[in-house]
Amino acid sequence: MRMTGPVTGSRWTAIVGYSLVGAATQLVWLNFAGVTTVAADRYGVSESAIGWLAQVFPLLYVVLAIPCGLILDRWFRAGLIAGAVLTALGALLRLVGDDFGWLLAGQIVASIAQPLVLNAVTGITGRYLPARDRPTGIAVGTASIFAGMVIAFLLSAVFTTSESLPTMLWVTAGFCVLAALVLIIALRNQGSFEVPPLRPDRSALKVAWSDSLIRRLCFLAIFPFGVFVAMSTFAQALLEPAGVSGGTASVILLVNVIAGVLGSAIIPILVVRRRAESSLLVVSLASTAAACVLLALAPGVVTGFVAITLIGLLLLPALPIVLELVERRTGEADGTAAGLIWMAGNLGGLVVAVVVGLLVDHPLAAFLVMAVIAVIAVPGARALRQPIAELRAQSQP
Structure with missing residues (x-):
């Protein structure tokens, strides 16, 4: 170039x-x-x-x-x-x-x-x-x-x-x-x-959405985004019946995001080098589900810190991993493809937050719903192993 x-x-x-x-x-x-x-x-x-x-x-x-x-x-x-x-x-x-x-x-x-x-x-x-x-x-x-x-x-x-x-x-x-x-x-x-220009007969949206991997990544993004947004929005209200104060819940959420910052800056780099993108996505979703189950069965200050920090550390790095796959796949329409990922994620956040909000007076059910949402995405993350391997082979000279 x-x-x-x-x-x-x-x-x-x-x-x-x-x-x-x-x-x-x-x-x-x-x-x-x-x-x-x-x-x-x-x-x-x-x-x-x-x-x-x-x-x-x-x-x-x-x-x-x-x-x-x-x-x-x-x-x-x-x-x-x-x-x-x-x-x-x-x-x-x-x-x-x-x-x-x-x-x-x-x-x-x-x-x-x-x-x-x-x-x-x-x-x-x-x-x-x-x-x-x-x-x-x-x-x-x-x-x-x-x-x-x-x-x-x-x-x-x-x-x-x-x-x-x-x-x-x-x-x-x-x-x-x-x-x-x-x-x-x-x-x-x-x-x-220089980025290769689009052919005159192709729009950026058509290029991005016609790619099966991009569509699968968009669908997958709904679930981790949804759980993270719902957890960030309602963690304090859901943990309050277990004796977790508003101030303590704020500290828990702050630690959650700090863990996510550190995880997002370090984990994706190591994962890409080890060619373990699909495995990391599976681990992050499964760990998030387990953390939500822990909060459902044993809510409290200690479990809140442990579970929600784990969610931030492992779930937030899923975003840069997905976006890195998008960048490798769609150089000519990366803005639109990234927009599709962000749109799907924000849509997932809105939908899951609404569902969890309806259950805010029932913490057990709310945490279990978030666990189920994370588990649903695990097969999709596992199924990415082959498409990612093919993408890696195409990227190699």
């Missing part, structure tokens, strides 16, 4: 810029997750209304995933920069007025930007890293997305009062603006690998 554009410095700078923006999208998304009650009191709205500040993100992602993927496949650099700028703009809009209306406006703008950024995780590595470094690049980019969740939880732990919420929003806006500037400078200064 040839390089396009000027080449200065390490092309990893582009990955660093992308990682900062990826973290920024999650920071804006979850800013109020740990201060819902405080925010509701400050802005004079219900806790449900504050919840919508986060819920607009997965809802709009399902709608915009494919259009944003198509934009990235046609105008990658412009589309990604637009996502970074819109994320910063959304964060800044929340500073215009100290009321719920401006908060919601900022969240909507940032939620439009999110698929432009997250869909680009495979494209940024495919365009700015050689093939040998792409699994590492995808692992780093994905881990940074989860790291943004950690930053959001940490900020909500620091800025806990009504009077401190504006400061939290200023800190968030500063981070988002800085991340956008770093990415823009990095993309202007770094050359990129």
